[in-house]
Amino acid sequence: MKDSLLCLHFILCIVYLIKFISSSPTVVDCPATSLIRETKNEICPEEQDYIHGKLTYLGPKLNTFFSSLKTVDFDSETLELLQKKPPIMGLAISGGGYRSMLTAAGFVMEMDNIGIFDCLSYISGLSGGSWILMDLISQEFNVSSLLSNWNLNDGLLKGIPDFDIHQNDIISGMNEYNDVLVKRMVPLKDIPRSIFNNFEKSLQLAAFLLEKKDEQKGISKRGIGPLTKFVDFFLQRTNNYGGGREEDFDDSEDSLFGSIKSLHQVIQFYIDLHLNVRPKKTKGFTVSFTDYLGNAFKKQLGNLNNQSSFSKLVMTSTKFQNFEAPIPLFIANCRNKHLRDVIFEFNPFEFGSWESKLGLFVKMPYLGSNIEAGNPSRCINGFDDIGFITATSSSIFNNILIYIWQLTAQSSRETMKAIKNIMSIFGLGNEKLDEENFRQVSLNSLDTDYAVYQPNPFYNYPSIHNELTQNDYLYLVDGGEDGENIPLRPLTIPQRNLDIIFVIDSSSDESNYPQGKKLKNILYKLQNEHTDSDSYSIPNFDTINQYPIALGCNQQHLPIIFYYPNAPHSYNSNTSTFKITYNESEVNGMLQNGRSIFSLSSNSRHIDCVGCLIAKRSIENVNASRMPKICTQCFDDYCF
Numbered sequence: 115m116k117d118s119l120l121c122l123h124f125i126l127c128i129v130y131l132i133k134f135i136s137s138s139p140t141v142v143d144c145p146a147t148s149l150i151r152e153t154k155n156e157i158c159p160e161e162q163d164y165i166h167g168k169l170t171y172l173g174p175k176l177n178t179f180f181s182s183l184k185t186v187d188f189d190s191e192t193l194e195l196l197q198k199k200p201p202i203m204g205l206a207i208s209g210g211g212y213r214s215m216l217t218a219a220g221f222v223m224e225m226d227n228i229g230i231f232d233c234l235s236y237i238s239g240l241s242g243g244s245w246i247l248m249d250l251i252s253q254e255f256n257v258s259s260l261l262s263n264w265n266l267n268d269g270l271l272k273g274i275p276d277f278d279i280h281q282n283d284i285i286s287g288m289n290e291y292n293d294v295l296v297k298r299m300v301p302l303k304d305i306p307r308s309i310f311n312n313f314e315k316s317l318q319l320a321a322f323l324l325e326k327k328d329e330q331k332g333i334s335k336r337g338i339g340p341l342t343k344f345v346d347f348f349l350q351r352t353n354n355y356g357g358g359r360e361e362d363f364d365d366s367e368d369s370l371f372g373s374i375k376s377l378h379q380v381i382q383f384y385i386d387l388h389l390n391v392r393p394k395k396t397k398g399f400t401v402s403f404t405d406y407l408g409n410a411f412k413k414q415l416g417n418l419n420n421q422s423s424f425s426k427l428v429m430t431s432t433k434f435q436n437f438e439a440p441i442p443l444f445i446a447n448c449r450n451k452h453l454r455d456v457i458f459e460f461n462p463f464e465f466g467s468w469e470s471k472l473g474l475f476v477k478m479p480y481l482g483s484n485i486e487a488g489n490p491s492r493c494i495n496g497f498d499d500i501g502f503i504t505a506t507s508s509s510i511f512n513n514i515l516i517y518i519w520q521l522t523a524q525s526s527r528e529t530m531k532a533i534k535n536i537m538s539i540f541g542l543g544n545e546k547l548d549e550e551n552f553r554q555v556s557l558n559s560l561d562t563d564y565a566v567y568q569p570n571p572f573y574n575y576p577s578i579h580n581e582l583t584q585n586d587y588l589y590l591v592d593g594g595e596d597g598e599n600i601p602l603r604p605l606t607i608p609q610r611n612l613d614i615i616f617v618i619d620s621s622s623d624e625s626n627y628p629q630g631k632k633l634k635n636i637l638y639k640l641q642n643e644h645t646d647s648d649s650y651s652i653p654n655f656d657t658i659n660q661y662p663i664a665l666g667c668n669q670q671h672l673p674i675i676f677y678y679p680n681a682p683h684s685y686n687s688n689t690s691t692f693k694i695t696y697n698e699s700e701v702n703g704m705l706q707n708g709r710s711i712f713s714l715s716s717n718s719r720h721i722d723c724v725g726c727l728i729a730k731r732s733i734e735n736v737n738a739s740r741m742p743k744i745c746t747q748c749f750d751d752y753c754f
């Protein structure tokens with residue numbers, strides 16, 4: 115027993131150490147200039163400056179690319195023209211969990227390989243696509259080290275197994291009423307109970323340890339319930355065997371010590387999460403599941419050290435300072451009573467929405483400040499945590515966490531209790547969560563499954579009267595919950611003036627492959643927004659059998675959309691959205707396939723056509739007859 119006490123104290127010590135090295139929001143002086151900007155159809159001055167610098171950097175860089183093309187010959191005057199007014203390019207990465215992250219990573223590597231990744235002015239990501247952005251930023255935009263820290267072998271959330279739920283079920287469920295979600299989920303009987311056993315035990319133990327820690331008295335008097343007995347057993351085992359070499363453990367499923375070891379890791383994982391989130395809560399900020407998910411992402415990327423402010427990470431990166439990096443845009447949706455599906459954007463300079471329902475942005479470094487009617491009363495830095503922002507964009511994965519907690523609760527009183535303990539320690543406690551109605555609880559009563567942004571920077575803003583400004587909090591949700599799933603709309607903002615947008619779509623329309631449905635949704639919305647003549651025509655995706663396709667080739671005032679759907683070129687890349695572990699050969703297969711999607715399996719004619727499409731707007735704006743003749747064939751082949 116004494117040994118087990120020591121072991122417990124050892125865990126607690128580590129836990130307290132962790133507390134001091136994690137970063138959290140801090141109070142700072144408010145600047146003299148306003149923190150809120152009305153969009154007034156303009157991009158902010160910092161973004162203007164960046165794009166200006168980018169275009170200067172781009173000229174010579176693109177020149178190298180255009181000169182490297184095999185069959186397309188731009189004459190020297192045309193090259194000069196392209197240097198003077200280089201195209202503004204963007205890349206949009208869809209949602210789709212690790213499937214999307216891995217596919218897009220391969221796609222990005224291949225873009226880098228042919229020398230055009232650095233030429234992108236913007237890169238937008240949503241849900242699984244936002245994980246790429248987070249990784250890129252943590253790698254200081256070095257594509258060569260992309261995903262090098264991400265441990266895909268180890269699961270995103272420890273103790274939660276892979277299982278297949280169609281993303282559509284969740285999205286459409288969420289779009290109606292929240293409690294529809296639960297009904298539409300996979301029937302319980304389809305998920306083998308055994309896969310939850312470890313998770314269940316670790317929850318119980320994590321709850322127990324957290325409870326003890328919060329009492330701060332070590333082990334106090336407590337009935338010898340089954341849980342306590344289990345904990346004693348666990349601690350004795352880890353004490354006897356855990357101090358030795360790790361490889362003494364056998365990891366196979368049926369090994370008792372193997373499972374104890376993995377249990378130990380799972381518990382430590384959740385305790386760490388709790389301690390990383392706690393400073394934010396201690397400082398009086400509301401925390402939500404999104405904070406935990408965000409810290410789970412940060413644990414994947416060990417190289418963030420103690421700096422995790424999105425704006426700071428980007429601004430201090432050398433590549434960004436030299437205009438070699440694209441501006442990253444994280445996309446989320448809102449969920450406030452009746453007002454839904456308003457797209458929000460996080461860029462390194464600002465957070466807000468272009469849509470007319472808001473039309474406001476707040477300076478990114480000051481997110482989390484108390485601002486009322488546009489006037490700050492207390493200013494904060496460091497609330498713009500990159501893990502939190504990424505988790506906001508991909509908060510559909512919160513629902514999985516909650517869902518599994520609900521599942522595990524249905525058969526075990528102990529787990530039920532453990533969950534309640536954990537949730538109350540996390541500050542998510544809710545009296546509605548008692549045993550009887552835990553099952554029926556609609557996610558509505560658990561507002562904490564949304565990403566909670568409190569304080570709301572747009573609170574009581576004078577000219578806007580709707581749910582986005584009425585409360586001192588904003589609820590944000592997964593960027594894919596409006597059924598769009600491709601972060602395309604922020605790139606079509608006219609003020610951004612893009613010439614071409616590459617899209618890598620790993621949505622799940624059928625068998626975890628896309629069939630253009632999400633793109634179609636967006637094109638319809640764009641048509642409604644721009645009722646004037648100039649808008650994209652909408653293809654019948656059922657009849658297209660050759661990809662990629664380019665949309666809007668002849669619509670001078672719109673960016674060309676160059677759309678690449680995920681497809682099996684060299685690997686069956688239709689893995690489930692909720693597959694959260696990949697072994698090495700699976701990772702390599704997915705990456706290689708992502709590369710092949712962009713290069714069409716290293717087809718050099720295709721790369722030449724990419725060059726034609728990139729140059730199209732710039733050349734036509736000056737003198738269309740300068741377009742090399744060979745490009746005509748490309749436009750015939752790709753333009754819809």
Ligand SMILES: *[C@@H]1O[C@H](CO)[C@@H](O)[C@H](O)[C@H]1NC(C)=O
Nearest residue numbers: 252253254255256259417432
């Ligand atoms: C990115 O590349 C630069 C130059 O090669 C290097 O100095 C820097 O350490 C790299 N950063 C990361 C996070 O790998």
Ligand SMILES: *[C@@H]1O[C@H](CO)[C@@H](O)[C@H](O)[C@H]1NC(C)=O
Nearest residue numbers: 134135136137138419420421
């Ligand atoms: C982050 O780490 C650096 C040194 O590694 C230290 O100087 C700084 O105080 C730390 N910041 C915080 C907020 O802990």
Ligand SMILES: *[C@@H]1O[C@H](CO)[C@@H](O)[C@H](O)[C@H]1NC(C)=O
Nearest residue numbers: 624625626627686688689690
């Ligand atoms: C992948 O696609 C094939 C058909 O192309 C389908 O049979 C299979 O079930 C799909 N796999 C997943 C995990 O969706």
Ligand SMILES: *[C@@H]1O[C@H](CO)[C@@H](O)[C@H](O)[C@H]1NC(C)=O
Nearest residue numbers: 695696697698699700701703
């Ligand atoms: C990786 O997973 C695949 C199944 O997707 C399996 O066939 C293969 O044997 C695994 N490889 C290793 C090294 O575990």
Ligand SMILES: *[C@@H]1O[C@H](CO)[C@@H](O)[C@H](O)[C@H]1NC(C)=O
Nearest residue numbers: 189191736737738739740741
């Ligand atoms: C446009 O380009 C063509 C072919 O390069 C050239 O002959 C013509 O003079 C150019 N026209 C103008 C107005 O520059």
